[in-house]
Structures are given as structure tokens and as C-alpha cells.
Amino acid sequence: MKTSKLVTIDHHIANEKSLHPYSTGEFSALLHDIALAIRIISREVRRAGLNEMFGLTGEENPNGDKVRKLDKFANEIIKNLILQNGNVCCIASEEEKDLVYAINGENAKYILVYDPLDGSTNIDVNVTIGSIFSIYRRLDDTIPVNINNDVLQCGMKQVAAGYALYGSSTIFVYTTGNGVNVFTYDPTLGEFFLTQKNLKIPSSGNIYSCNEGNYYNWKPNVRKFVDYLKGANGNERSYMLRYIASGVADIHRTLLYGGIYLYPEDTSHPTGKFRLVYEANALAMIAEQAGGKATDGKQRILEIKPTSIHQTTPLIIGSIDEVNLYEKYYRNEINL
Numbered sequence: 001m002k003t004s005k006l007v008t009i010d011h012h013i014a015n016e017k018s019l020h021p022y023s024t025g026e027f028s029a030l031l032h033d034i035a036l037a038i039r040i041i042s043r044e045v046r047r048a049g050l051n052e053m054f055g056l057t058g059e060e061n062p063n064g065d066k067v068r069k070l071d072k073f074a075n076e077i078i079k080n081l082i083l084q085n086g087n088v089c090c091i092a093s094e095e096e097k098d099l100v101y102a103i104n105g106e107n108a109k110y111i112l113v114y115d116p117l118d119g120s121t122n123i124d125v126n127v128t129i130g131s132i133f134s135i136y137r138r139l140d141d142t143i144p145v146n147i148n149n150d151v152l153q154c155g156m157k158q159v160a161a162g163y164a165l166y167g168s169s170t171i172f173v174y175t176t177g178n179g180v181n182v183f184t185y186d187p188t189l190g191e192f193f194l195t196q197k198n199l200k201i202p203s204s205g206n207i208y209s210c211n212e213g214n215y216y217n218w219k220p221n222v223r224k225f226v227d228y229l230k231g232a233n234g235n236e237r238s239y240m241l242r243y244i245a246s247g248v249a250d251i252h253r254t255l256l257y258g259g260i261y262l263y264p265e266d267t268s269h270p271t272g273k274f275r276l277v278y279e280a281n282a283l284a285m286i287a288e289q290a291g292g293k294a295t296d297g298k299q300r301i302l303e304i305k306p307t308s309i310h311q312t313t314p315l316i317i318g319s320i321d322e323v324n325l326y327e328k329y330y331r332n333e334i335n336l
């Protein structure tokens with residue numbers, strides 16, 4: 001570690017305060033709390049085989065997914081930490097059917113939405129997993145929270161978005177609309193240090209990432225696009241395939257190396273699989289802030305007006321060139 005320019009996440013949050021109109025004391029405190037929750041989750045993830053954190057709880061979440069012990073633990077840590085400190089009026093989580101309100105939080109300005117653990121089927125096999133979050137500001141904090149106006153805002157209204165990855169190291173990636181910064185956790189010090197400033201995605205790449213087991217369940221145009229990536233339809237180079245099946249980890253790699261990640265609609269997921277409110281919007285904001293693009297094929301993810309907390313969307317995200325080409329295929333603008 002270079003010791004000449006050590007920037008901790010706390011230092012960085014304080015610096016950003018001056019750059020962002022929303023960076024009130026509560027906003028900074030909320031980011032501090034999220035970073036603390038990530039540290040606690042990271043500790044449990046690192047010991048998951050020792051602390052009886054592998055396996056299922058026997059419950060199902062609001063989306064019908066089998067809940068794993070770490071899903072539940074991560075949800076409780078974030079929920080309890082964030083709600084106790086009075087900086088949000090409510091939270092929405094993948095593991096909670098409805099909004100959960102903070103006691104005495106009626107006038108708090110912010111709302112946190114999150115996926116406590118993404119890629120949780122990878123927990124028991126020691127493959128990278130992550131956490132995803134977005135922060136919204138309430139339109140009017142003098143009247144009771146209105147789910148439609150305050151929580152279900154379109155992604156363009158996010159005031160911050162980020163994710164953590166529990167991989168070969170634990171990292172924390174976030175944006176408040178002034179570019180994307182990456183912090184790496186030093187567990188011996190309990191600190192996140194800035195390791196990548198103003199992350200930018202290449203405008204084109206040579207990797208694609210998708211669950212190709214769904215190939216015959218995709219629309220014909222999506223199949224043609226993936227055929228192109230593999231060297232058909234006049235493509236003179238073939239792309240490499242990489243697929244971890246933790247969306248946040250696959251998308252992180254896509255941001256670093258360029259290329260495309262796609263989870264389009266298929267016959268068993270006719271409206272896609274990603275959760276718009278607490279997964280796709282955060283990832284789309286990060287991608288756009290890094291100079292990339294995120295679409296459902298028809299429109300920009302950040303412009304979709306959500307109608308429910310747990311609604312799903314197709315998600316196609318990555319380098320401008322590949323995402324633009326996907327849209328051309330999807331919209332039938334390519335003549336083969």
C-alpha cells in the first residue's frame with residue numbers, strides 16, 4: 001500500500017460533502033453506517049464455514065427465494081443499524097415484503113433501499129457475493145412518507161448508489177453523482193482505503209456475461225445478438241464468456257474490463273430477473289457514472305418509473321458500444 005496518499009472512506013465522505021448539494025450531515029452519517037454494516041457483513045462472510053452461516057433458514061423471502069442464513073443476517077445488520085440512527089425514514093429490502101419504518105423517523109430526509117446479499121446461492125461454495133444499495137431523498141419530509149412519490153422514484157433520482165463485493169478482498173464502490181470510487185478493506189485496520197479514483201469503463205470490451213443456459217428461452221433477437229458475440233452474423237472476432245452468477249460481481253468485472261453483461265427477459269422470467277428498485281437502479285447509476293450504459297432493451301433503466309418495490313426488469317449493462325449494439329438487435333434495427 002502506498003503510504004503517500006492514504007484516503008480512508010470517512011475522509012472521502014467528508015471531502016465529498018462540499019461537492020454535493022445533498023451532502024447534509026445526515027447523508028454523510030448514513031454513508032458511514034452503510035460502510036460499517038458492510039464491515040460487519042464482511043466479517044461474517046469471511047468466517048461463514050466456521051460460524052454456522054452456511055445453508056438455508058427454511059424460510060422464503062417476498063420473492064419466493066429460499067432465504068440463506070447469511071441473507072437474513074445481512075438484512076438484519078443493515079436494517080437495525082440504519083433504522084436506529086434516525087437518518088432514514090424507512091428502508092426497503094429484498095428480504096422485507098413491505099417498507100420498514102424508523103421509530104421517530106417521520107421527518108428524516110432519506111430512504112435506503114438494498115439487496116443485503118446478492119449472489120447468495122454462491123455463499124456455500126465460496127464464490128464472490130455482494131451487497132447493493134441506493135439512497136433516495138424524500139420529496140417532502142414534512143408530510144408522511146408516500147410510497148409512490150418517495151420510495152418508488154425513478155433511478156435518475158438516486159442521490160447515492162453503491163455496492164460491496166466480498167471477493168478476493170472486500171471492496172466498497174459508490175457514487176454520489178460525482179464519478180465512481182473504489183475502496184478496498186484492510187481487515188487488520190478495519191478501514192476502507194481509496195484504491196481506484198473515478199473508475200471508467202472502456203467504451204468497448206471483449207467479454208460477455210450471461211446465463212447462456214437460457215439461450216432457447218430468449219427472444220430470437222437476443223439469441224442473434226449472442227450469436228454475434230460468439231463470432232456469427234459477420235463478426236470477425238469472438239468475445240470471451242465469463243459468468244459468476246453473482247450479478248454484482250459479474251457487473252463489477254464488466255465495469256473494469258469492458259464488454260457486456262445481460263440478463264434479458266426469458267420464457268420463465270418474462271419481465272426479467274433483476275429487481276429494479278434495489279438492484280438494477282444502483283448498478284445502472286454506477287455504470288453511467290463510469291461512462292457506461294444500462295438498458296432493458298427498450299429504455300434507459302434509470303428512466304423506468306417503478307410501480308412496486310419488488311418489480312423485476314431485464315438488465316443489459318456495460319460498455320457503450322456493446323450495449324448500443326444490443327439495443328439495435330433488440331429493436332430489430334440490424335439486417336442480417
Ligand code: MN
Nearest residue numbers: 115117118119
Ligand atoms: Mn440480488
Ligand code: MN
Nearest residue numbers: 094115117118
Ligand atoms: Mn439478495
